[in-house]
Amino acid sequence: MTRLLLIGPPGAGKGTQAVRLAEAFGIPAISTGDIFRSNVKNGTELGQQAKAFIDAGDNVPDSLTNALIRDRLAEADAKDGFLLDGYPRTTDQVRELDAFLAEHGTALEAVVEITADADEVVGRLRKRALEQGRSDDTEEVVRHRLDVYREQTAPLVDVYGSRELLVKVDGIGEIDEVTERITAGLAARGIGPRDAA
Ligand code: AMP
Numbered sequence: 001m002t003r004l005l006l007i008g009p010p011g012a013g014k015g016t017q018a019v020r021l022a023e024a025f026g027i028p029a030i031s032t033g034d035i036f037r038s039n040v041k042n043g044t045e046l047g048q049q050a051k052a053f054i055d056a057g058d059n060v061p062d063s064l065t066n067a068l069i070r071d072r073l074a075e076a077d078a079k080d081g082f083l084l085d086g087y088p089r090t091t092d093q094v095r096e097l098d099a100f101l102a103e104h105g106t107a108l109e110a111v112v113e114i115t116a117d118a119d120e121v122v123g124r125l126r127k128r129a130l131e132q133g134r135s136d137d138t139e140e141v142v143r144h145r146l147d148v149y150r151e152q153t154a155p156l157v158d159v160y161g162s163r164e165l166l167v168k169v170d171g172i173g174e175i176d177e178v179t180e181r182i183t184a185g186l187a188a189r190g191i192g193p194r195d196a197a
Helices: 014-025 032-041 043-056 062-073 090-103 117-134 139-161 173-188
Strands: 003-007 029-031 082-085 108-115 167-168
Touching: 003 139, 003 173, 014 029, 014 082, 014 108, 014 117, 029 032, 029 062, 029 117, 032 043, 032 062, 032 139, 043 062, 043 139, 090 139, 108 139, 108 173, 117 139, 139 167, 167 173
Parallel strands: 003 082, 003 108, 029 082, 108 167
Antiparallel strands: none
């Protein structure tokens, strides 16, 4: 089955593409950001622990994030495949995911990198701030999230590149166009939706 990751800077369109791809492939889209936000909204202990990090645009500590994703990947719907959006974000999280996959005798099939330059993502997130009112979409926090991405997450692209798992896609353009680029990139590696011939 299909086990995929989406990596890219905030505002590259990962969430939007994740939902579309997951539907096409018949696998759950798992977004650590969404899980954290729903915990914050519901006032859970995890939400209370994560909130200050999220609002500041910092990564939530690996210990919390890794525990969360272990639980989520152990759920029945993720047994045969999943698409992770926003995880892993640090080298420690890569180690954790590697360990989880090895314990389950399985592996990733591909890592999709969605690229977009800083000016583009700041513009997009400014628009999202008006539409959705996310507490971490202010310009200052967005700039910080971009720095955190560059420092902590961008190096993962090389890690997965050296494993020859990387499918790099330009995230600038219409939503449909970007989805097509991703599905074409995956198809070129022999990875297709479950109902494809
Ligand atoms: P996102 O929805 O992916 O943009 O994530 C929003 C925020 O949730 C991030 O800025 C972090 O504070 C937190 N977060 C999401 N995923 C992770 C992760 N894998 N590791 C640490 N923090 C995360």
